[in-house]
Amino acid sequence: MPASPPSLDSFDLAILAILQRDNTTPQRLIGEAVNLSAPAVQRRIKRMEQTGVIAGNVAVVEPAAVGHPITIFVEVELESERTELIDAAKRQFSAAPEVQQCYYVTGEADFILVITVADMGAYEALTRKLFFDSNNVRKFRTFVAMDRVKVGLTVPLPG
Template identity: 65%
Template structure:
Protein backbone atom coordinates (compact mmCIF):
# COMPACT_ATOMS: atom_id res chain seq x y z
CA UNK A 1 0.00 0.00 0.00
CA UNK A 2 1.07 3.53 -0.57
CA UNK A 3 1.23 6.06 2.23
CA UNK A 4 -0.56 8.70 0.16
CA UNK A 5 -3.85 8.15 -1.60
CA UNK A 6 -5.01 10.13 -4.57
CA UNK A 7 -7.87 12.50 -3.95
CA UNK A 8 -8.80 12.23 -7.62
CA UNK A 9 -12.22 10.80 -8.28
CA UNK A 10 -11.96 7.31 -9.72
CA UNK A 11 -14.83 6.39 -11.98
CA UNK A 12 -16.26 2.99 -11.05
CA UNK A 13 -19.53 1.72 -12.43
CA UNK A 14 -21.88 -0.86 -10.94
CA UNK A 15 -19.97 -3.72 -12.60
CA UNK A 16 -16.69 -2.54 -11.07
CA UNK A 17 -18.33 -2.28 -7.65
CA UNK A 18 -19.90 -5.73 -8.02
CA UNK A 19 -16.47 -7.17 -8.91
CA UNK A 20 -14.90 -5.47 -5.88
CA UNK A 21 -17.66 -6.73 -3.62
CA UNK A 22 -16.93 -10.33 -4.69
CA UNK A 23 -13.14 -9.98 -4.54
CA UNK A 24 -13.27 -8.50 -1.03
CA UNK A 25 -14.94 -11.70 0.18
CA UNK A 26 -12.59 -14.03 -1.73
CA UNK A 27 -10.00 -12.73 -4.16
CA UNK A 28 -9.46 -16.27 -5.46
CA UNK A 29 -12.94 -16.34 -7.00
CA UNK A 30 -12.49 -17.41 -10.64
CA UNK A 31 -13.14 -14.63 -13.11
CA UNK A 32 -15.63 -16.81 -15.00
CA UNK A 33 -17.65 -17.18 -11.76
CA UNK A 34 -17.60 -13.42 -11.23
CA UNK A 35 -18.67 -12.94 -14.85
CA UNK A 36 -21.66 -15.26 -14.38
CA UNK A 37 -22.79 -13.49 -11.23
CA UNK A 38 -22.58 -9.93 -12.60
CA UNK A 39 -23.53 -10.55 -16.21
CA UNK A 40 -20.29 -9.84 -18.08
CA UNK A 41 -17.85 -12.04 -20.01
CA UNK A 42 -14.77 -13.42 -18.23
CA UNK A 43 -12.42 -11.35 -20.46
CA UNK A 44 -14.38 -8.19 -19.57
CA UNK A 45 -14.01 -9.01 -15.85
CA UNK A 46 -10.29 -9.61 -16.36
CA UNK A 47 -9.88 -6.23 -18.11
CA UNK A 48 -11.78 -4.44 -15.36
CA UNK A 49 -9.71 -6.06 -12.60
CA UNK A 50 -6.48 -5.17 -14.42
CA UNK A 51 -7.66 -1.55 -14.85
CA UNK A 52 -8.60 -1.28 -11.16
CA UNK A 53 -5.18 -2.65 -10.17
CA UNK A 54 -3.44 -0.13 -12.45
CA UNK A 55 -5.56 2.75 -11.06
CA UNK A 56 -4.71 1.73 -7.50
CA UNK A 57 -8.30 0.86 -6.60
CA UNK A 58 -7.19 -2.71 -5.91
CA UNK A 59 -4.11 -2.13 -3.76
CA UNK A 60 -3.01 -5.72 -3.04
CA UNK A 61 -4.03 -9.35 -3.14
CA UNK A 62 -2.98 -10.87 0.17
CA UNK A 63 -3.64 -13.77 2.51
CA UNK A 64 -5.17 -12.69 5.82
CA UNK A 65 -3.45 -14.72 8.55
CA UNK A 66 -4.96 -15.61 11.92
CA UNK A 67 -2.39 -14.13 14.35
CA UNK A 68 -2.80 -16.83 17.00
CA UNK A 69 -1.94 -19.53 14.46
CA UNK A 70 1.52 -17.97 14.06
CA UNK A 71 1.91 -17.24 17.80
CA UNK A 72 1.22 -13.52 17.57
CA UNK A 73 -1.19 -13.52 20.50
CA UNK A 74 -1.19 -9.86 21.53
CA UNK A 75 -2.93 -7.05 19.66
CA UNK A 76 -2.40 -3.51 20.95
CA UNK A 77 -3.89 -0.21 19.87
CA UNK A 78 -1.50 2.65 20.55
CA UNK A 79 -2.22 6.37 20.64
CA UNK A 80 0.87 8.49 19.97
CA UNK A 81 1.17 12.20 20.71
CA UNK A 82 4.04 14.20 19.21
CA UNK A 83 5.87 17.20 20.72
CA UNK A 84 5.71 19.08 17.42
CA UNK A 85 4.66 18.51 13.87
CA UNK A 86 7.60 19.90 11.93
CA UNK A 87 7.68 18.24 8.53
CA UNK A 88 11.09 16.59 8.88
CA UNK A 89 10.48 15.03 12.31
CA UNK A 90 6.92 14.14 11.41
CA UNK A 91 8.00 12.39 8.20
CA UNK A 92 10.74 10.48 10.02
CA UNK A 93 8.25 9.29 12.63
CA UNK A 94 5.75 8.22 9.96
CA UNK A 95 8.51 6.30 8.20
CA UNK A 96 9.58 4.51 11.39
CA UNK A 97 5.98 3.44 12.06
CA UNK A 98 5.44 2.31 8.47
CA UNK A 99 8.65 0.27 8.44
CA UNK A 100 8.04 -1.55 11.74
CA UNK A 101 6.76 -5.05 10.88
CA UNK A 102 4.82 -5.22 14.16
CA UNK A 103 2.74 -2.20 13.13
CA UNK A 104 -0.11 -3.63 11.09
CA UNK A 105 -1.89 -0.33 10.56
CA UNK A 106 -0.98 3.30 11.19
CA UNK A 107 -3.30 6.28 10.97
CA UNK A 108 -2.45 9.98 11.19
CA UNK A 109 -5.51 11.40 12.94
CA UNK A 110 -7.15 14.59 14.16
CA UNK A 111 -7.89 15.19 17.82
CA UNK A 112 -5.78 14.98 20.96
CA UNK A 113 -3.30 12.45 19.56
CA UNK A 114 -1.41 12.44 16.29
CA UNK A 115 -1.26 8.74 15.38
CA UNK A 116 -3.17 5.58 16.15
CA UNK A 117 -1.33 2.32 15.55
CA UNK A 118 -2.54 -1.26 15.44
CA UNK A 119 0.29 -3.48 16.64
CA UNK A 120 0.48 -7.29 16.70
CA UNK A 121 3.24 -9.02 18.71
CA UNK A 122 4.04 -12.45 20.13
CA UNK A 123 4.71 -11.39 23.73
CA UNK A 124 4.63 -8.40 26.04
CA UNK A 125 8.46 -8.49 25.98
CA UNK A 126 8.24 -7.99 22.20
CA UNK A 127 5.87 -5.07 22.75
CA UNK A 128 8.24 -3.59 25.34
CA UNK A 129 11.11 -3.80 22.83
CA UNK A 130 8.93 -2.14 20.19
CA UNK A 131 8.00 0.74 22.54
CA UNK A 132 11.67 1.32 23.30
CA UNK A 133 12.53 1.36 19.58
CA UNK A 134 9.60 3.41 18.25
CA UNK A 135 8.59 5.68 21.13
CA UNK A 136 11.28 6.07 23.80
CA UNK A 137 14.09 6.39 21.23
CA UNK A 138 12.13 9.05 19.29
CA UNK A 139 12.68 12.42 20.98
CA UNK A 140 9.63 13.83 19.20
CA UNK A 141 7.20 11.35 20.82
CA UNK A 142 5.64 13.23 23.73
CA UNK A 143 3.62 10.30 25.06
CA UNK A 144 1.96 7.11 23.99
CA UNK A 145 -0.92 5.14 25.45
CA UNK A 146 -1.52 1.43 24.92
CA UNK A 147 -4.79 -0.51 24.80
CA UNK A 148 -4.25 -4.27 24.88
CA UNK A 149 -7.16 -6.15 23.30
CA UNK A 150 -8.90 -8.91 25.21
CA UNK A 151 -10.83 -10.37 22.26
CA UNK A 152 -11.01 -9.93 18.48
CA UNK A 153 -14.72 -9.31 17.99
CA UNK A 154 -14.54 -8.30 14.33
CA UNK A 155 -11.57 -7.91 12.03
CA UNK A 156 -11.76 -6.94 8.39
CA UNK A 157 -10.57 -4.68 5.66
CA UNK A 158 -13.62 -4.85 3.40
CA UNK A 159 -15.39 -1.65 2.40
CA UNK A 160 -19.19 -1.86 2.36
CA UNK A 161 -20.24 -1.57 -1.27
CA UNK A 162 -23.68 -1.58 -2.81
CA UNK A 163 -23.32 -1.67 -6.61
CA UNK A 164 -27.00 -0.80 -7.01
CA UNK A 165 -26.82 2.33 -4.82
CA UNK A 166 -23.21 3.61 -4.99
CA UNK A 167 -23.04 4.29 -8.75
CA UNK A 168 -25.31 3.94 -11.74
Protein backbone atom coordinates in the same frame (compact mmCIF):
# COMPACT_ATOMS: atom_id res chain seq x y z
CA MET B 1 -0.25 4.57 -8.90
CA PRO B 2 -3.62 5.54 -10.26
CA ALA B 3 -3.20 5.84 -14.00
CA SER B 4 -6.32 7.84 -14.62
CA PRO B 5 -9.50 9.08 -12.99
CA PRO B 6 -11.37 5.88 -12.44
CA SER B 7 -15.12 5.88 -12.67
CA LEU B 8 -16.77 2.69 -11.63
CA ASP B 9 -20.08 1.45 -12.91
CA SER B 10 -22.33 -1.06 -11.22
CA PHE B 11 -20.48 -3.97 -12.86
CA ASP B 12 -17.20 -2.85 -11.36
CA LEU B 13 -18.76 -2.45 -7.96
CA ALA B 14 -20.36 -5.87 -8.11
CA ILE B 15 -17.04 -7.40 -9.08
CA LEU B 16 -15.26 -5.58 -6.27
CA ALA B 17 -17.81 -6.79 -3.77
CA ILE B 18 -16.94 -10.36 -4.70
CA LEU B 19 -13.17 -9.95 -4.86
CA GLN B 20 -13.14 -8.12 -1.59
CA ARG B 21 -14.60 -11.20 0.01
CA ASP B 22 -12.68 -13.85 -1.93
CA ASN B 23 -10.30 -13.02 -4.72
CA THR B 24 -9.86 -16.67 -5.66
CA THR B 25 -13.35 -16.74 -7.10
CA PRO B 26 -13.05 -17.86 -10.74
CA GLN B 27 -13.81 -15.19 -13.29
CA ARG B 28 -16.35 -17.52 -14.80
CA LEU B 29 -18.38 -17.52 -11.58
CA ILE B 30 -18.00 -13.79 -11.18
CA GLY B 31 -19.26 -13.44 -14.71
CA GLU B 32 -22.32 -15.50 -13.95
CA ALA B 33 -22.98 -13.47 -10.82
CA VAL B 34 -22.81 -10.11 -12.55
CA ASN B 35 -24.05 -11.15 -16.02
CA LEU B 36 -20.85 -10.65 -17.94
CA SER B 37 -18.50 -12.93 -19.81
CA ALA B 38 -15.31 -14.07 -18.17
CA PRO B 39 -13.06 -11.96 -20.42
CA ALA B 40 -15.09 -8.86 -19.66
CA VAL B 41 -14.66 -9.53 -15.97
CA GLN B 42 -10.96 -10.07 -16.44
CA ARG B 43 -10.51 -6.81 -18.33
CA ARG B 44 -12.33 -4.88 -15.67
CA ILE B 45 -10.27 -6.42 -12.90
CA LYS B 46 -7.04 -5.63 -14.70
CA ARG B 47 -8.14 -2.07 -15.25
CA MET B 48 -9.01 -1.62 -11.60
CA GLU B 49 -5.66 -3.02 -10.60
CA GLN B 50 -3.86 -0.65 -12.91
CA THR B 51 -5.82 2.38 -11.81
CA GLY B 52 -5.28 1.57 -8.16
CA VAL B 53 -8.87 0.85 -7.28
CA ILE B 54 -7.62 -2.58 -6.29
CA ALA B 55 -4.58 -1.85 -4.17
CA GLY B 56 -3.46 -5.42 -3.78
CA ASN B 57 -4.29 -9.09 -3.63
CA VAL B 58 -3.28 -10.72 -0.40
CA ALA B 59 -3.72 -13.73 1.81
CA VAL B 60 -4.86 -12.82 5.29
CA VAL B 61 -2.76 -14.58 7.88
CA GLU B 62 -4.10 -15.36 11.31
CA PRO B 63 -1.65 -13.64 13.65
CA ALA B 64 -2.09 -16.14 16.46
CA ALA B 65 -1.08 -18.96 14.15
CA VAL B 66 2.30 -17.41 13.50
CA GLY B 67 3.19 -16.48 17.04
CA HIS B 68 1.67 -13.01 17.30
CA PRO B 69 -1.43 -13.58 19.41
CA ILE B 70 -1.51 -10.10 20.88
CA THR B 71 -2.93 -7.05 19.13
CA ILE B 72 -2.34 -3.65 20.64
CA PHE B 73 -3.49 -0.15 19.85
CA VAL B 74 -1.32 2.80 20.69
CA GLU B 75 -2.16 6.47 20.67
CA VAL B 76 1.01 8.46 20.28
CA GLU B 77 1.37 12.12 21.11
CA LEU B 78 4.46 13.96 19.91
CA GLU B 79 6.35 16.77 21.57
CA SER B 80 6.75 18.77 18.42
CA GLU B 81 4.60 18.71 15.34
CA ARG B 82 7.17 20.12 13.01
CA THR B 83 6.67 18.61 9.58
CA GLU B 84 10.16 17.28 9.56
CA LEU B 85 9.63 15.40 12.80
CA ILE B 86 6.23 14.13 11.77
CA ASP B 87 7.75 12.63 8.68
CA ALA B 88 10.53 11.07 10.67
CA ALA B 89 7.98 9.46 12.95
CA LYS B 90 6.00 8.17 9.98
CA ARG B 91 9.09 6.55 8.59
CA GLN B 92 10.16 5.05 11.86
CA PHE B 93 6.76 3.59 12.69
CA SER B 94 6.27 2.24 9.21
CA ALA B 95 9.62 0.54 9.25
CA ALA B 96 8.73 -1.64 12.22
CA PRO B 97 7.26 -4.96 11.06
CA GLU B 98 5.22 -5.29 14.24
CA VAL B 99 3.41 -2.09 13.28
CA GLN B 100 0.65 -3.45 11.13
CA GLN B 101 -1.10 -0.16 10.63
CA CYS B 102 -0.09 3.43 11.21
CA TYR B 103 -2.31 6.47 10.86
CA TYR B 104 -1.53 10.14 11.28
CA VAL B 105 -4.59 11.63 12.90
CA THR B 106 -6.20 14.76 14.23
CA GLY B 107 -7.56 14.96 17.73
CA GLU B 108 -6.00 14.30 21.08
CA ALA B 109 -3.25 12.20 19.56
CA ASP B 110 -0.95 12.47 16.58
CA PHE B 111 -0.60 8.84 15.60
CA ILE B 112 -2.55 5.69 16.09
CA LEU B 113 -0.73 2.42 15.66
CA VAL B 114 -1.97 -1.12 15.39
CA ILE B 115 0.65 -3.54 16.58
CA THR B 116 0.91 -7.32 16.70
CA VAL B 117 3.36 -8.99 19.05
CA ALA B 118 4.15 -12.36 20.56
CA ASP B 119 3.86 -11.26 24.17
CA MET B 120 3.95 -8.25 26.43
CA GLY B 121 7.70 -8.49 26.69
CA ALA B 122 7.98 -7.95 22.96
CA TYR B 123 5.63 -4.99 23.21
CA GLU B 124 7.62 -3.50 26.02
CA ALA B 125 10.79 -3.82 23.96
CA LEU B 126 9.08 -2.23 21.01
CA THR B 127 7.86 0.73 23.02
CA ARG B 128 11.38 1.31 24.17
CA LYS B 129 12.63 1.29 20.61
CA LEU B 130 9.84 3.36 19.10
CA PHE B 131 8.91 5.76 21.88
CA PHE B 132 11.51 6.10 24.55
CA ASP B 133 14.51 6.16 22.26
CA SER B 134 12.81 8.87 20.27
CA ASN B 135 13.05 12.26 21.88
CA ASN B 136 9.91 13.44 20.25
CA VAL B 137 7.26 11.29 21.93
CA ARG B 138 5.50 13.16 24.71
CA LYS B 139 3.34 10.26 25.77
CA PHE B 140 1.45 7.27 24.53
CA ARG B 141 -1.57 5.30 25.62
CA THR B 142 -1.88 1.56 25.23
CA PHE B 143 -4.98 -0.51 24.55
CA VAL B 144 -4.66 -4.27 24.51
CA ALA B 145 -7.18 -6.09 22.38
CA MET B 146 -9.05 -8.78 24.23
CA ASP B 147 -11.22 -9.64 21.26
CA ARG B 148 -10.67 -8.92 17.61
CA VAL B 149 -14.37 -8.59 17.03
CA LYS B 150 -14.16 -7.55 13.40
CA VAL B 151 -10.99 -7.39 11.38
CA GLY B 152 -10.52 -6.63 7.74
CA LEU B 153 -10.00 -3.98 5.12
CA THR B 154 -13.41 -4.32 3.59
CA VAL B 155 -14.95 -1.12 2.31
CA PRO B 156 -18.68 -0.71 1.93
CA LEU B 157 -19.62 -0.36 -1.70
CA PRO B 158 -22.40 1.79 -3.11
CA GLY B 159 -25.19 0.22 -5.08
